[in-house]
Amino acid sequence: MATTTKSSSTKTAPKTTKASTKPTGKTGKMEDSEFHEFFVDELKDIYWAEKHLVKALPKMKKAATSPELAAAFDKHTQETQGHIDTLEQVFALLEEKAVAKKCDAMAGLLEEASGIIEDTEDGTMIRDAGLILAAQKVEHYEIATYGTLKTFAELMGHTQVVDLLTQTLENEKATDVALTVCAESFINQQAAAE
Numbered sequence: 001m002a003t004t005t006k007s008s009s010t011k012t013a014p015k016t017t018k019a020s021t022k023p024t025g026k027t028g029k030m031e032d033s034e035f036h037e038f039f040v041d042e043l044k045d046i047y048w049a050e051k052h053l054v055k056a057l058p059k060m061k062k063a064a065t066s067p068e069l070a071a072a073f074d075k076h077t078q079e080t081q082g083h084i085d086t087l088e089q090v091f092a093l094l095e096e097k098a099v100a101k102k103c104d105a106m107a108g109l110l111e112e113a114s115g116i117i118e119d120t121e122d123g124t125m126i127r128d129a130g131l132i133l134a135a136q137k138v139e140h141y142e143i144a145t146y147g148t149l150k151t152f153a154e155l156m157g158h159t160q161v162v163d164l165l166t167q168t169l170e171n172e173k174a175t176d177v178a179l180t181v182c183a184e185s186f187i188n189q190q191a192a193a194e
Helices: 002-019 034-063 067-093 104-119 125-156 159-193
Strands: none
Touching: 034 067, 034 104, 034 125, 067 125, 067 159, 104 125, 125 159
């Protein structure tokens, strides 16, 4: 049995050694790899998403009933412009052109938000509850995307890119929490009573 244990630890040792050879420096670029190309393609996708979200948020603000929700959308509009600027820094660090590629997921989420505005009555908390639902779907999509892109950047050793994506990821998480607080403090309860 001792031999079996040795042989299984021998099998795991090369994997550990191989994992430790991942690029960890600031210059690990992997420009010619298919993985790097995929990473850049996904950056283009989220770039499109952010550029379209920054246009949709003022419409959501205008449709909001409560001043608190309107203020949250206004704040996130400014933050989203910052996310666009951050992505442009990421492209520059990667020596890539900042080009947007249509994000079907965000297009669908924004279409759904428009549908909620059309399907709910103006001046109601039901509309606000629906707008929060739509906004949190967007936030969860962005959290998933930025979290994965950050991991990809770590694997390729893009340390400055990791830092920038981490900042955006943390901001998206904070926005999601703020929307939850807004919903749970009074909007959902008032919507249920309408």
